[in-house]
Amino acid sequence: MPVRSERTYAISELAREFGVTARALRFYEDKGLLTPLRDGQARVYRGRDRVRLQLILRGKRVGLSLQEIKDILDLYDLGDGQRAQMQVALKKFKARIVALEAQKRDILHAIESLKEGIAFLEGRLAAPASPEGVAAARAFEKEARRRLGEGG
Amino acid sequence: MPVRSERTYAISELAREFGVTARALRFYEDKGLLTPLRDGQARVYRGRDRVRLQLILRGKRVGLSLQEIKDILDLYDLGDGQRAQMQVALKKFKARIVALEAQKRDILHAIESLKEGIAFLEGRLAAPASPEGVAAARAFEKEARRRLGEGG
DNA sequence: AAGTCGCTTGACGTAAACGTCAAGCTTAAG
DNA sequence: CTTAAGCTTGACGTTTACGTCAAGCGACTT
Known part of the structure; x- marks a missing residue:
């Protein structure tokens, strides 16, 4: 199977798609909720980031703070130790x-x-x-x- | 029928009952969401205020801002005009x-x-x-x- | 070469919803 | 009478979640 490189998004694209501002996306990154790749200095968002953003926004809508959402997201990165x-x-x-x-x-x-x-x-x-x-x-x-x- | 005067509450009583601070109650009053009576300078809360507070807190829990809650509460005071x-x-x-x-x-x-x-x-x-x-x-x-x- | 776009990193500003004193009044208790 | 409890009004501080510039870089167009 070919390693068809996943579709990516520029910050403004992702922002538009989810109805948020680019500033918000940078803010989420700052707080450690998103970790897009870089092309030079520009951010490049993958499907993974899109999934995370979806969870972030859903969490917000039910009243979770960004910190609480981060705790949840981080969880799946916990090691077995x-x-x-x-x-x-x-x-x-x-x-x-x-x-x-x-x-x-x-x-x-x-x-x-x-x-x-x-x-x-x-x-x-x-x-x-x-x-x-x-x-x-x-x-x-x-x-x-x-x-x-x-x-x- | 006697005009049995309704039970009232001091600010700290009402605060304790609903699990909020007195400061919060004063804040809500400041924003026009509560209008307790006065005994001298002390606030006196009636059942009406208690009902309103209940609605305020419920509104908050579902994510409404105090302003939005106020709009709703004010509505019932609208004249026929x-x-x-x-x-x-x-x-x-x-x-x-x-x-x-x-x-x-x-x-x-x-x-x-x-x-x-x-x-x-x-x-x-x-x-x-x-x-x-x-x-x-x-x-x-x-x-x-x-x-x-x-x-x- | 100059301009325009979209992106970047600071850095400061802001609105909401209170928290946290400070300073003073009042009322019941000792 | 004074002490304490509980109340009052400011007034300033704090957190969250961004908004809003400013200044500059990189790529493309004209």
């Missing part, structure tokens, strides 16, 4: 999953709240100062209180 | 729901990635440098590539 670090990482991963599952619940709550907000708004837009609008508003507040376990 | 703002808010809410649903997917992805990471780690911990460990590592990388639609 560092069992201690692996144990530590394992605990962190499990804790992170618990946190993410809580976050998932938060998101579902938020979506519900927003949908209630939409109902509230649409009610008021349909019939200004109408009983329905007021009712929707009261329902929303009541619901919020119920979730906090408060009296009406 | 401001139909334009309500229309704007309605669009924002709907867009936000779409974003949150994307975020939910990200979280599910992240959880999966972490579980793969855990499998990877546990494999290596169980049998250092074993074929299984290597296999898990390769599987993980391959999976990441597959998601990006790349060739192996």
Whole structure:
């Protein structure tokens, strides 16, 4: 099989593709999350970097800090000797999953709240100062209180 | 019915209950997200503030900025006159729901990635440098590539 | 040769979300 | 009366994640 050299990307290409700035890519490199090759002084990104960037951005979207993301990425570079670090990482991963599952619940709550907000708004837009609008508003507040376990 | 005066909270009480600092509560007030009463100069938080704080923290956990949260909270104080703002808010809410649903997917992805990471780690911990460990590592990388639609 | 593009490395700036004092008021306890 | 606890308002500091120049290099075009 031929060693068909992998497709590579210039910094601006990769940036455009992922909707980030070149500055951000350099920043990630600075922080040790990306390690592109060099052609002279220009950075050359491979598929590997593209994969990593994808993971970085996904991590960011779920609220991980760059440092946390780096910890995760670094993990796969750990040698067989560092069992201690692996144990530590394992605990962190499990804790992170618990946190993410809580976050998932938060998101579902938020979506519900927003949908209630939409109902509230649409009610008021349909019939200004109408009983329905007021009712929707009261329902929303009541619901919020119920979730906090408060009296009406 | 008696006007049984609602239970109130001192700043440190509310802070402790929600696991935030008093400074944070003052900060939220500064930004217009909370409006506690005053007893002399001391802040007095009511159930209303407690509800709002709950929404604030939940919003934060799903990645909303304080400004965005404020926009949402303010909405329920809009008069019947401001139909334009309500229309704007309605669009924002709907867009936000779409974003949150994307975020939910990200979280599910992240959880999966972490579980793969855990499998990877546990494999290596169980049998250092074993074929299984290597296999898990390769599987993980391959999976990441597959998601990006790349060739192996 | 001169200009333009895209890239580079600093270096300084910035917004968000608080943390961390400092200095002073107030209220209950000793 | 003074001490302590808990509150207040500034005001400055900090971290994260970049944005925004400035100045210069290298390749290509005109």
